[in-house]
Amino acid sequence: MDANPILAETVRGNWVENRHRGAYVVIDANGTIIASAGDIERAIFPRSAIKSMQALPIFARGAENKFHHSEEELALACASHHGEDAHVATASGLLARIGLSVADLECGAHQPSNAAAREALRRAGAEPSALHNNCSGKHSGMLSVALAMGLPTSGYVAREHEVQRAVRSAVETVIGERLTEDKCGTDGCSIPTFAAPLRAFAYGFARMSTGQGLAPDLAYAAKRLFDAATSHPHLVAGTGHPDTLLMTAFKGRLMQKVGAEAVQCGAIRDKGWGYALKCDDGNVAASQAMLAGILLKLADPDTEQRALLEKYARQPINSVRGMQVGELRAC
């Protein structure tokens, strides 16, 4: 297996300290490659970067029709949120409306990703719940799908549960690849995750962005989900997170989602291009630098967008006393 190219590096003083390899592809809905580097046919786990694809059964299986998900609830279904008040309230609101509760979530509990939210819990002497899990919006959406399908909700995270079959089928449809058992793992939130070629995920985002090549109802669902996410960027991640800041700055032009272990997926919506990126070693900050480098070149950023992207493309490394001693930068 050939090594992927170095797409980001850290420099300390005048010498390179770390090297981050990876692959990326920007593609349109015809499958025409706009730009790429590295082995884009290698199968990667997309993890949370494709939550918007995993949310498609909310439409395809009648849940939205039955429960009338708000735009905020759809945005949260696409989110790796930070456990801030708005995130917890949106997830618990949907659960209450469909007659379920936090007890039905099977994602597990972890501390909020947001420091102030962690501190607030701590001051209240409270333990985090599954609502604080960054995936609680996705899981609440999946529970609504189970109810709409008339299924028992218990065990909805299992690979063989009809909800997960519906998710798998929706992802297969938009990426144009079969998801196979020989490339299957379990995500941090207990649902299955399937590895597939990096190119296919980018292609799926291009198709969701344009609707091109998708059945009308699927194209409609994709548009509703992307509109929801780009209209509520704070719900998709949280205060200060690059996904939130970038989507806010791009004012609807950019759908952007990180996945665990340094996956970045999204779409430059006005161009109809999807993209997918994976840093081989799982370093998230490096993947953000790589992504910023790509968007600087290809997303026609305005001044404000450019300034933000440049912050991620060149991230300072400071000493304990706060002096800049190096940087992480896109290559």
Next chain:
Amino acid sequence: MDANPILAETVRGNWVENRHRGAYVVIDANGTIIASAGDIERAIFPRSAIKSMQALPIFARGAENKFHHSEEELALACASHHGEDAHVATASGLLARIGLSVADLECGAHQPSNAAAREALRRAGAEPSALHNNCSGKHSGMLSVALAMGLPTSGYVAREHEVQRAVRSAVETVIGERLTEDKCGTDGCSIPTFAAPLRAFAYGFARMSTGQGLAPDLAYAAKRLFDAATSHPHLVAGTGHPDTLLMTAFKGRLMQKVGAEAVQCGAIRDKGWGYALKCDDGNVAASQAMLAGILLKLADPDTEQRALLEKYARQPINSVRGMQVGELRAC
């Protein structure tokens, strides 16, 4: 530049998720290579992995003779400690004895690496001081060198200060390479760090371990420092840290030190072999897996040592609910 080989990877389910490349070399004091992988002539920043080398001027410049450093103080000079009570007490004890205080440390303050120590500070409503900085033992030692040399202590972290010149000279002597300005950076604790070939650092550890090829006084200093570190493994890192646990388990046979950004250096003392390892992407857990893989093969571990090494060579990856879903493993 050729890519270094993949020395560790993470697997999720039945598919590889992340790949970690790197280089390592195990060498004896004659310069004979016992084992290696990757580009061992590439210059890397050793960071904190060579604190034992940086401590040599405590002997060479008369500080030990003047201030009679305890074995604990010598161990702490070689340490990236966790800011636990024993660490803070040892650093402040040396400072007091030489007539200085925390105010003279120029490493900066950061939260203790140890969670219980952080919690204790928090409960006391106290801010961390430079004594909690993982480098405070090294810095206290450097201050003792400044005093022994009759120098002003202020600015002792600067590249041109005589203390740092002495450190640089000692490192050059043991590794057999010049440290040059074209490969210089600033470490997190504000002192200079010089990149040099990976092989040279391993060679330096072999020479410090055996004394072979070193002047008698330098060989004596090296032995005192290695004896101190291996006799007080808790002072060199902290509760639960691999360096502490490995050195404890190897009962003096192993000198082991991590450096920031995934450097691992040390010596298998009874064999007279030094080693150095750098994971290209800076992932510390991956470098621990790589190191464990090497020590399993080359350090003749007994049953207990083997069990410990295997823990690091194959590290479980769990879901939020605590189910094992993958592992990080040495290749």
